[in-house]
Amino acid sequence: RGYIREAAAAWERRLHPLGVNIIPITPHSRVWRKIRREIHTYRAPQAAGLWSNLWIWRSIAGVAVLACVGLTVWQTAQPPPMTPIPAYVAVLVDAQQAPAIVATASRDTQRLTVLMMQAPKLGAESDFELWAIPGSGQAPVSIAVLPRNHEILIDLDDHDRQVIPATGAFAISREPKGGSPTGAPTGPVVYQGELVTL
Incomplete structure (x- = not known):
């Protein structure tokens, strides 16, 4: 979006002077070996458990909402208490x-x-x-x-x-x-x- 690009450009202009005097340094070979090793040993995250499963909680919330609506309709359908007739x-x-x-x-x-x-x-x-x-x-x-x-x-x-x-x-x-x-x-x-x- 346009406003995101403008904000990024503004921060780039602010931070650019900080990197003018920085001297480029070539990383040591062991740094690259460590990066490659971590990439190869990376594992995809396991499926979320029951308590962190967003879909399950949305389903439970939906059932609760339907139950509340049903209870409200049932209470509304009940006849009001009889008012005693004056004698x-x-x-x-x-x-x-x-x-x-x-x-x-x-x-x-x-x-x-x-x-x-x-x-x-x-x-x-x-x-x-x-x-x-x-x-x-x-x-x-x-x-x-x-x-x-x-x-x-x-x-x-x-x-x-x-x-x-x-x-x-x-x-x-x-x-x-x-x-x-x-x-x-x-x-x-x-x-x-x-x-x-x-």
Whole structure:
């Protein structure tokens, strides 16, 4: 290539002055005998072993790539895990009747999911507390003090699992930090909604 020839010529020009004053010397005859002897005794290198055989390693790498692709395709083809169907659903609205929170419960997971559809307007010294309102006119039952997350998962204990089926509505009140100190709602109810059984 042109740029290789140019580079070689440039180095030749740089190194040429170093050889101007060198006096040619005829090598001794024993030097030529040694060179001929080494040429005649030269042996071609033996075939590379298993661990240095490039072809074998390329084959192994190809098989590994195909295995990874096959595993990926197999995992992709597997059906996704079944999402438990909610058994109970409540849409809680604010004072303007705008949907603000969706709460769902499933008999299979024994868990309540609370999804905040809008950012809660809550001061640093207050917390939201979720209440189950029994349909029989009994006192509200505290389910949980809600953390300030967009999606909240609440594990239901044995008592809560018995309360949910008899609940007619959910309500959320604004309580002091840490929840109601009396076990009953003490602050204003900011969200409420009927609990529907599916």
